[in-house]
Amino acid sequence: MRDEKKYEHKYIYKYPWLEGGREIFEKDNESAQIPTTQLEMKRKFVRLFSQKFEDYPQLYQKIIQAIYSALDKREEGMVISEEEFNIVFFYVIKTILAVYNNRFLDNHVANFISKIYYKDMSSHKRNYREIYKIANYMGLKCQYNEANPKKIRNTIYHYSINFDSYIPAASLLKDNFWAVINRFMENGVVYLFKDDVIRLLQEKIRREVIPQRLGNMDELREIVEKVSDMKEILKKIDDKMQLIKIKLREKREKQGYTLLDDEVKPGYEEYPPCIKVILDKASNGENLVHTERLHIAFYFANTNHSVEETVDVFRTVPDFDEKIARYNVEFSRGLKGKGKKYSVYNCNTLKSEHLCTADDPKFGDPICSKGVKKKGKKYFIKNPLEFSFWYRVRKSKEKRKSKRHNSGDEK
Numbered sequence: 379m380r381d382e383k384k385y386e387h388k389y390i391y392k393y394p395w396l397e398g399g400r401e402i403f404e405k406d407n408e409s410a411q412i413p414t415t416q417l418e419m420k421r422k423f424v425r426l427f428s429q430k431f432e433d434y435p436q437l438y439q440k441i442i443q444a445i446y447s448a449l450d451k452r453e454e455g456m457v458i459s460e461e462e463f464n465i466v467f468f469y470v471i472k473t474i475l476a477v478y479n480n481r482f483l484d485n486h487v488a489n490f491i492s493k494i495y496y497k498d499m500s501s502h503k504r505n506y507r508e509i510y511k512i513a514n515y516m517g518l519k520c521q522y523n524e525a526n527p528k529k530i531r532n533t534i535y536h537y538s539i540n541f542d543s544y545i546p547a548a549s550l551l552k553d554n555f556w557a558v559i560n561r562f563m564e565n566g567v568v569y570l571f572k573d574d575v576i577r578l579l580q581e582k583i584r585r586e587v588i589p590q591r592l593g594n595m596d597e598l599r600e601i602v603e604k605v606s607d608m609k610e611i612l613k614k615i616d617d618k619m620q621l622i623k624i625k626l627r628e629k630r631e632k633q634g635y636t637l638l639d640d641e642v643k644p645g646y647e648e649y650p651p652c653i654k655v656i657l658d659k660a661s662n663g664e665n666l667v668h669t670e671r672l673h674i675a676f677y678f679a680n681t682n683h684s685v686e687e688t689v690d691v692f693r694t695v696p697d698f699d700e701k702i703a704r705y706n707v708e709f710s711r712g713l714k715g716k717g718k719k720y721s722v723y724n725c726n727t728l729k730s731e732h733l734c735t736a737d738d739p740k741f742g743d744p745i746c747s748k749g750v751k752k753k754g755k756k757y758f759i760k761n762p763l764e765f766s767f768w769y770r771v772r773k774s775k776e777k778r779k780s781k782r783h784n785s786g787d788e789k
Contacts, residue, residue, distance in 0.1 A: 389515060392458060394465040395586040396515055402462065403469045424604045427473075430466050431607040437463070438607050441470055442614055448490035449483075449618055451693055456494050468587075470608075476589040477599045477612065483619065484588045485663025489696045492584035499576045506536055506572060513575055516582050519543035520575065521567070528569050530562055535569035539578075544568045550581045551697075552665045577697065581665075584696055626661075643682040650765035652733050653677055654741040663694045669723075669731045675710040676722045677762060685711070724761045745769060 390398045404426065431437055440456070444467075447455035458464060471491070475484055499509060510522035519540035528535040539547075541563065548556035562569045570578075603609040649657070656670045666674075671692065678688040688707045692698050705714055712719035725746075728734045736746035745768045749758040759765060 388460050389512070391460045391462060391464055393512065393515065393583075394468040395583075399465050400469065403465050420601050420604075423601055427470070427602075427605045427608060430470065431605070434463055434466060437466060437470065438611065440467060441474070441611055444471065444490070445474070445483075445487060445611075445615060446618060448487045449622060451486075453490065453493055453497070456491065458494060458498050472587065472589050473598075473602065474608075474611065474615070475587070476591055477595055477602055478615070479591055479595045480619075482662045483615075485696075486694065488584045488587035489663045489694065491587050492580045492696060495583050496576060496580040499579065500573070509572060509575055509579075510537065513537075513539075513579060516579060517543070518547060518575070518578065518582075530569065535562070535571065537570045537572065537575050538567040539570060539575070541566045541568060544578075547578045547582060550585065550665070551577070552667045554668050581696065644766040648766040648769045650762040651735040651738050651741040651743050651746055652728055652762060655735045655738055656733075657691065658741070660691050660695055663696065665697070666692075666695055669733060671706070672710070672720075673723050673728070673733055675707050676720050679707075679711045679719065680722050680763065681766075685713075722761060722763055725759060728762070743769075745772070 387398075390396050390402065393399070394403070443455035447453070456467075471487065475487060478484075499512070506522060506524060510520055513520035519542070521538045522536055523538075524536065528538065541558075544561075545558070548558075554560060558568065599612070603612065646654075652673065656666065656674055659670070660666060660674075674691055675688055678691070685704070685707050689700065689703050692703045693700075708714045710720050723731070723733070725734060734746075736742055743765075745765060746759065749756045750768050750771070751757070759768065
């Protein structure tokens with residue numbers, strides 16, 4: 379007979395966010411006394427983390443390797459174990475994210491870890507029954523029928539999830555593919571394939587990685603830096619993040635007026651707000667709805683961007699699959715399928731799809747929100763492709779005005 383206690387611990391070690399994982403991480407063998415003051419809590423924190431790095435000499439390098447891989451978008455540098463080290467690794471990573479309180483770092487690290495788990499759960503080693511157990515441990519009211527699966531129009535479904543459990547999980551993916559109307563539901567349960575269940579679990583794991591923060595995190599950093607290994611790790615992450623910012627700025631500055639096949643390709647500054655907002659979400663590793671993905675694909679296809687540039691936009695989203703992304707990008711250009719090249723969404727369509735961001739506090743622009751002067755009258759652009767033209771017109775006017783001001787001609 380299986381030792382149930384040992385079996386449960388196996389899952390806690392592998393999925394440390396499950397109930398009992400934090401308790402294992404926080405156990406303090408040196409003192410059974412519960413801290414009663416803030417100073418005692420700080421001392422316990424420093425002692426606990428210092429002890430973890432002493433107990434696991436490989437922890438320092440594994441943490442750096444994993445975070446660097448996440449920021450460089452490489453799916454390597456982390457091996458999921460069924461040992462206590464996996465719990466320590468997870469909560470140290472989560473503490474580091476709490477210190478930074480940075481959306482970019484949060485999403486890149488969360489995407490990286492969730493994809494590692496997705497690959498593990500998708501491997502041939504993970505049988506149907508084990509996925510069912512993991513799903514229930516993580517709050518999905520999942521049923522698995524091996525002997526008598528549901529058959530619908532010659533399609534076999536081994537899994538089903540209760541409607542009230544499916545809805546909140548599917549809503550996290552922000553894609554119509556997961557809407558109940560696009561699934562088969564009967565008697566209050568939604569029928570799914572194994573890969574569907576794993577994808578839902580991946581998103582739940584992604585959310586588990588990102589810490590919930592209460593208040594200012596500056597004090598947390600001061601405490602964390604009292605642990606020498608953690609201080610060194612934070613310094614390396616600071617340097618890495620700064621290098622990424624410099625490279626991103628250089629990339630955007632170089633885009634400018636780039637010639638490709640004798641056509642002008644707009645630079646980043648000339649992108650309309652609706653494109654910048656989606657690119658910002660993608661670069662920060664957030665999920666994109668289907669229409670956002672199409673908008674990027676159609677816009678890049680009609681502004682002389684290459685297939686590779688377009689595929690690269692999607693590399694940081696949680697569910698990136700290069701084969702699928704490349705096919706869809708090529709399909710939008712008429713290189714696959716029926717050979718039809720798709721036009722850019724017009725502004726009315728973008729408004730109806732809630733993708734117009736003319737008034738966005740960070741990326742909004744008066745060209746979109748207030749209109750421009752055309753032949754003495756106010757004109758509102760009808761298509762995102764018009765934005766680049768009017769942006770250049772505005773910059774040209776500003777340049778002439780600045781030149782007159784500097785020469786003393788401006789009254």
